[in-house]
Amino acid sequence: MLRLIVGRLCFIVLAGFLLLSFLFALFHMIPGDPAVLLAGDSATKEVVDSIRAAYGFDRPLHVQYVSYMSHVLVGDFGVSNYTRQPVLGIVLPRVLNTAQLATLAMLLAASISLVLGSLSAMFWGHPLDRVVTLSSLVGICTPVFVTGIAGIYLFGVWLEWLPIAGMGSWWNYILPVVTLGTYQAAIFTRMVRSCMIDALSKEFIVTARAKGVRERRIVYLHAMRNALLPIITLFGLGFGHTLGGSVVVESIFNWPGLGRLMVESVLTRDLPVIQAAIFFFAIIFITLNMLVDIIYTWADPRIRY
Structure with a gap:
């Protein structure tokens, strides 16, 4: 029984890791610039650039992935785009x-x-x-x-x-x-x-x-x-x-x-x-x-x- 529970817990960890990776990829596959989505269609180029730099969207994709996973592992899913509260x-x-x-x-x-x-x-x-x-x-x-x-x-x-x-x-x-x-x-x-x-x-x-x-x-x-x-x-x-x-x-x-x-x-x-x-x-x-x-x-x- 203990082996079953440990095995299932390991599976949950692996499934969670794969799911987070999929969600990260899905987020970046959505058409359009994420910074524009956050700033709004009427935002100026300076505002969009500042949001891109603040959220790290200007960094390489693998760097963003490592940063995203490291934050999620400590319970930090980011900040809501709508309410600006912790997710x-x-x-x-x-x-x-x-x-x-x-x-x-x-x-x-x-x-x-x-x-x-x-x-x-x-x-x-x-x-x-x-x-x-x-x-x-x-x-x-x-x-x-x-x-x-x-x-x-x-x-x-x-x-x-x-x-x-x-x-x-x-x-x-x-x-x-x-x-x-x-x-x-x-x-x-x-x-x-x-x-x-x-x-x-x-x-x-x-x-x-x-x-x-x-x-x-x-x-x-x-x-x-x-x-x-x-x-x-x-x-x-x-x-x-x-x-x-x-x-x-x-x-x-x-x-x-x-x-x-x-x-x-x-x-x-x-x-x-x-x-x-x-x-x-x-x-x-x-x-x-x-x-x-x-x-x-x-x-x-x-x-x-």
Whole structure:
């Protein structure tokens, strides 16, 4: 296990290094002079030259690369072109806000899908199974922006039960978490149902029933444990997709998260903030995959790396 963790950490370091190199190259491949982008189209030549010298754009490319990497390694992602504040101070609070939203949405999605998927498998072919299957299909086909706008109109504007924007209190979490979580729950429910139907058809389940083991114990202890591997994989990938889907949800509910920050930075051409946001998105996704690999060994002791 220790070797696995050390190996995955080394992979995260290598992936982060390659990603930063790619972002640096991407920054310099954008058409136009970076100094002109910072100064604006109406800036004079003297202003552009001063910005080019201040940011080191007049130095050779390999010198800029070494300088960029050395600053990033100590946590210095530069200064925002738009607000003139340190990029790390802007991005880190947004990372935490997005992580809270995605974590709560995933907990909601996992809770709903494990219960409904198991019930659907237990009553396979019955009306309950058809209702769950149809509901999950409708949830998959409904985009998150439709669910979010419908929730705003119903619970925020018409009934006036919930706030529709911002991050002032725990009441602000309900609509974005439900919007993001129910979409993932619809996807997970179908997967859990499929895995549980397969597990419940195994011979050891037939033996357990013949011995008189209670159905609830058979489903949630024996069958669930044997169906966990593909479910864990789906949940791990789903967490990453939830982070990506948070871009739309954060924009709808004016949530101060990393996804909304990326949208704002693209509109203002704030390249240092875009670079840092992409970097943190990628590191979170890679870390989640490492945690999934570790959970594998808990779910199935036969797995060894």
